[in-house]
Amino acid sequence: MILQFLRLFLIWNEIFDIFVMNFNFYKNMLKAERHKYIMTKLIEDQKVVTTDLALALDLSEDTIRRDLNELDSKKLLEKVYGGAVQVKEKSSNVFDIAIAAEEQKKQIVTKALSLLHDDQVIIMSGGSTNLVFAKLIPADLKATIYTYSLPIAMQLSQHPNIDLIFIGGKMQKNAMVTIGMDVIQVVSKIKADICFIGASSISVKQGLTEVGYEISIVKKAMIEASDRVVSMFSSDKLNTKMPHSVCDLKQLDTIVTELDPEDERLDEYRKSGVFIL
Amino acid sequence: MILQFLRLFLIWNEIFDIFVMNFNFYKNMLKAERHKYIMTKLIEDQKVVTTDLALALDLSEDTIRRDLNELDSKKLLEKVYGGAVQVKEKSSNVFDIAIAAEEQKKQIVTKALSLLHDDQVIIMSGGSTNLVFAKLIPADLKATIYTYSLPIAMQLSQHPNIDLIFIGGKMQKNAMVTIGMDVIQVVSKIKADICFIGASSISVKQGLTEVGYEISIVKKAMIEASDRVVSMFSSDKLNTKMPHSVCDLKQLDTIVTELDPEDERLDEYRKSGVFIL
DNA sequence: TTAATTATTGCATATAAATGCATTTTTGCG
DNA sequence: CGCAAAAATGCATTTATATGCAATAATTAA
Known part of the structure; x- marks a missing residue:
């Protein structure tokens, strides 16, 4: 009899505890704790509702609203x-590649489209100018293109008639191109009709030069592998130089800029025998 | 007697809860949630119908129309x-990759994050689930990742601590992955700790199967090269099959779905010894 | 410790937002 | 042209929010 009573008491006690816990557990919470609770709840449920929080924390909706306003600010x-609701992460879309001066680059690469023919084997380096070029390759061109640039491969993978071969290797992250011995090895085995090389810097004396050593040797290999070498760049690259040499001006067959081929800024280059488009 | 009554009450209560849940699940939705729902639906189905949404969300068509007007503006x-309908993207941006049911996929891959450790060598196949996974890899993880998927490589190239190696070869355009002997050769030389394989189809008898032959052999090579094989997919892939076999269920170490590991739909899989996360 | 100051909280009230309904206008289609 | 479905509009109702104010709690200075 007493035992039964005791058991009943214990059960009742437990129920009471739960009751108290539910209704007063959060009563003496500091504001900071409350905010933490709200943020946790927000992550768990993807959202929080003012009335629910008011109930759960045993506070007026006003207070909750003030909390939410604070957290919002x-x-x-x-x-x-x-x-x-949760703050929508500002997509920071990796796949959005901003191209500086895209219009100017379109102008440049459009001139080079005449160099493309069906059944060519083409090598393309990275760089935003080449990316614009890839975008503008006519849909009916049938060709084989090798590249080691991620964005250019993404672009060309949408082309219906291009056989695309990606040259694998270790990724150089910021430039989104592969580099290293693997790349050299593959490139050196290609027999290409034409290659399109982006340029960091070009000058009459130094020829093509690059910031990075690794990129410079890959480009060297590209030039070796191709019958015809084309480089497209805007005129602000003219008469500048970088630490690592890629090739002499003589080794370039064609350069393409936004300038008129007869422009005097290109005089020196024209004299050295490179064709200017 | 009282006990029986209590039990009855509990059962009734449960049924009532389920009833209420089904019919009012979306009832207390915040406007922001509703808009999110509409946008998700829009991506999944390419379109949304006012009347359907009104029905699904248990709201008047007026409200839906106001929502749509707001989202339109x-x-x-x-x-x-x-x-x-979806906004026609202005320049058919190749780099915008729409991921169907991204939220569900986030849920799946989040479970798999616990499998990642510093200094692992990882191979990742293509597929949108793996792409979502790549997005969610913590910024402080230091590891080496091999992949032959262009979008995944793009994504990982933004990661500060991942050594990324792209496996080159001929591009399969629609899937944006490389395929062929070049890929097999590279993969077969890798000694990886873990590989993450997307799944087209999986069944208890057939194991993993693929639509394309080429992809299937690449995946075979991946499995060979890895100590641990993990496959992540949504439950709708369960109990389906495709023409080309990749591997038996036994060869998979872990599978990850959005379901609870104890879900009965996974019973058969659990019995065959594969670990379910 | 006490008194003064400040911050927090809840309530009342006014304002604004959201939603559904009735009515009119517009639209698509035969 | 006419009809039915969809959309827009105005209005009423409900619900959420902002704001001033008073009560309370916490903090600080003396």
């Missing part, structure tokens, strides 16, 4: 009518 | 007579 969540 | 969709 700290950009920790986004307050909406009725509650709050 | 934000340029997030294009309202048309009867509903709304």
